[in-house]
Amino acid sequence: MSEIPVKIVVDLSKPKGQRESIIPLTKAEIGEREVLATEAEAQRLVDEQAKADAEAARQSGLDKLIALGLTEAEALALVGA
Amino acid sequence: MTMTLIETITVGSGGATSIEFTSIPQDGVELYAEFSTRSNNSALVKNIRIYFNGQTGGTYPTCYIDGNGSSTQFSNTGYSFGGRTNSAGSTAGTFTSTGIRMPNYTSTGTHLSLIESVAENAAAECYLFLAAQGLTTSGAITSMKFETSSADTLLEHSSASLYTIS
Numbered sequence: 001m002s003e004i005p006v007k008i009v010v011d012l013s014k015p016k017g018q019r020e021s022i023i024p025l026t027k028a029e030i031g032e033r034e035v036l037a038t039e040a041e042a043q044r045l046v047d048e049q050a051k052a053d054a055e056a057a058r059q060s061g062l063d064k065l066i067a068l069g070l071t072e073a074e075a076l077a078l079v080g081a
Numbered sequence: 082m083t084m085t086l087i088e089t090i091t092v093g094s095g096g097a098t099s100i101e102f103t104s105i106p107q108d109g110v111e112l113y114a115e116f117s118t119r120s121n122n123s124a125l126v127k128n129i130r131i132y133f134n135g136q137t138g139g140t141y142p143t144c145y146i147d148g149n150g151s152s153t154q155f156s157n158t159g160y161s162f163g164g165r166t167n168s169a170g171s172t173a174g175t176f177t178s179t180g181i182r183m184p185n186y187t188s189t190g191t192h193l194s195l196i197e198s199v200a201e202n203a204a205a206e207c208y209l210f211l212a213a214q215g216l217t218t219s220g221a222i223t224s225m226k227f228e229t230s231s232a233d234t235l236l237e238h239s240s241a242s243l244y245t246i247s
Contacts, residue, residue: 005098005234010090012243013104020090025098033098036130036137037230039160043139047156 005030084113084246092239096121099228100241105186107221109245112186116179118239120229122168126200126208127233131163131181132226133192134218145196145212163227164198164210166235171202176239179227186222191215 004024011019025033058079065075090100105112120127132141139159146155147164167177179198186192198210225243229235 006095007099007101007228008090008092008097010088010100010102010241010243011104012087012102012106016088019088022093022095022097032137033228034232036160037232039138043158043160047158051154051156 082246084244085109087243087245089240089242092235092237094237096234096236097239098234099226100235100239101224101226102241102243103224105223105225105243106245107187107223109187109247110185111246112181112183112222112225113244113246114181114225114227115242115244116181116227116240117176118166118179118227119171119176119236120166120168120233121236122229122233123170124168125170125202125206126165126177127168128230129163129166129179129198130161130228130230131194131196131214132161132228133216133222134220134224135226136216136218137161141214141216143212143214145210148209150207161214162212163196163214164212165200165208166198166229167200167202168233169236171200175201181225183222189218189220191217192222
């Protein structure tokens with residue numbers, strides 16, 4: 001691995017054989033990648049938490065229906081499998 | 082319909098954080114890119130991102146289905162999420178296959194891409210990612226960038242091919 005990360009840029013306006021450049025990342029680019037990754041990961045965690053919350057609410061509702069006397073099959077038929 | 086290979090790039094021994102095609106020819110109707118990738122992250126698979134026209138951040142409404150062989154999730158995000166890439170924790174020599182298709186890439190307005198990505202590990206686990214990713218720009222698509230998550234590197238022999246369809 002290179003000590004300094006590099007990127008490959010392919011300029012398609014140039015003739016074949018002259019298009020590829022291997023360019024070391026600047027400090028700003030390295031910092032930007034880290035910020036973007038942090039933001040994306042934070043968003044992913046928010047999305048997953050929202051899904052977990054929805055699943056917990058669904059299960060809670062299912063449990064209450066069963067507690068009212070419905071069979072699990074009947075409760076699932078109401079809320080969806 | 083004619084599919085024209087514009088360029089294929091293979092990552093060399095030093096690895097690379099990203100592969101970017103710039104000055105994309107504007108003579109096609111659709112744009113299609115294939116990426117065969119593996120990263121140096123110690124995990125089995127890691128996320129990747131796909132950017133167009135240099136736009137980053139939360140400007141990519143993305144709706145996806147993501148399955149790993151035992152569970153599936155359906156979700157959406159504002160950030161570019163181009164699926165996953167096999168990484169150093171998976172079977173040696175295994176590379177993810179990712180395809181990206183964008184119709185009407187020379188038009189202005191909202192561009193919608195179809196992204197398919199599959200990864201595999203030791204014939205025991207598989208990952209399937211399917212996404213619709215939007216992007217609103219003021220012009221045609223002129224560049225496409227495929228990159229790993231932070232601090233990761235695409236390993237040697239990873240490759241990218243860009244095609245136009247007309």
